[in-house]
Amino acid sequence: MSTSTPLLRRGAFDRLVLAALVLLALVWMLPLLWVLGLSFKPNEFLAGHTDVIFSGPFTLENYLDILHTSAVFRWLGNSAWVALCQTVGVLVLSSLAGYGFARTEFPGRKIIFAMVMFGLAVPAQTTFIPLHRLFSYWNLQNTYAGLILPGLAAPFGVYLMTQYFKAIPPDLEEAAMLDNASRLKIFFRVVLPLTVPAQVTLAIFTFLGSWNDYLWPLVIATKPEMYTLTRGLASTQTNFAQSEGLGFLMAQAVFAGLPILTLYLFFQKYLVTAVAGNGRH
Template identity: 70%
Template sequence: MKTHGALGDRLILASACLLALVWMAPLLWVLALSFKPNDFLAGRTDVLFSPPFTLKNYTDIFGTSSVFRWIINSSIVAIAQTALTLVLSTLAGYGFARTEFPAKRWWFAFVLAGLAVPEQAIVIPLHRLFADLDLHNSYSALVLPKLAAPFGVYLMTQYFKAVPKDIEEAALLDNTPRWKVFWRVVLPLSLPAQATLGIFTFLNAWNDYLWPLISASQPEMYTLTLGLAATQSNFAQSEGIGYLMAQAVFAGLPIFIVYLFFQRHIVQAVAGTTVR
């Protein structure tokens, strides 16, 4: 029995490694092409890990005069969206999970219905709203529309429901105000879920392209994804495939670094939301 169990574990491990390799293959392909000369890639793209190599694709990115301004814009937008989304989603999630108010289930269903509304369906109303308010080409216009986060409310609600009520009831019996119970007891327990929501929010904010394309018409307000896209004309004939791949790596590197620091919290949050 032990032999069969060990063999099964090895097969599962081998399958997981194989799936991980398949998942990583496109990423490795993009990374390898980003270090290839564009004139070489014009002839072939199947030679990945053998010479020639070059850093010119990355130096061309830093040679763009506005690239650091775009990085600052993306950082401001992503950090602001993440912080405000965490505050709003955490408060709303705690309210749905632990408090009673009229038509609570209907309100929760209304929030979840937002998951079914595609972003493209509300682009025109949002554009007209922010145009009437004269907020386009500002950080407010890039941040505010994304603060409505049905997924964040759902995630935090489910996580707070998984927290044992006994922990709060013990504090409430001592006549501790609910806001203190939330701040000192419940909120620290929700850090894994907040880390997960923060990563997803930061990822979406950093990679967002559609709304900045509509709202930011001035180059000084471009985010990194919009700015890099603006430098591309016909990439196969001008900038080259290697330059395009270097842009993809450059734009995705901050997200990869953030995930490395918080991946443990993601696992904890997913495990916590499955508890009933």
């Protein structure tokens, strides 16, 4: 009787915590459900009612208006290409830099690493003016290079991969060195495959940040054919979008978020593993 009492109390506490987490999740999802519900409402109806989202009338007109925008698939392709290139570039550069900081000794290593970490404290917006002047001088406005290159500087990626490489036992590399394997071969065949959870986590965060980026494409892309999806959809909004086209505005938000949601659903296992710290062995 005395043994079962603590177990019952622990079970009741666990259920209480679970109920609290479910409640918080529902509260967190309410704005998303509100956005989704409004996206299926006629704009004329939303001009006078924004509090009724789960009952009629419903329409697909807002999504059809997005698809009827002639350049929307061009913008979608631009966003996908920019986000993909930035993700691949960040993975390559962060992995090489992280391995160098974690496993090699070279003059000024600690100072250089501290300078990289200092980049985490610098808001990206503070670099827009010098970057714009530099890219204008190089004639990189309205080019994919102009959209992609600034995103390759990823201090967080370097930090994440450095810490992940440090957590890998050096014995694995020492065994490979005894077989006369080069440092580059050890990196690609022994160490890098062990960092898949961290790589996927970094890829998701990088892709998400690039896909949702609005300010830099607003600065560097001035021609409609070079707009990313966020920049392009924003250009289709009127000055009275909140009052006259609220459903269209919400449909744009849902449309822009669907690729990210799909990406997360496919790779959530790796993301959870990396955050939990169980993917190092």
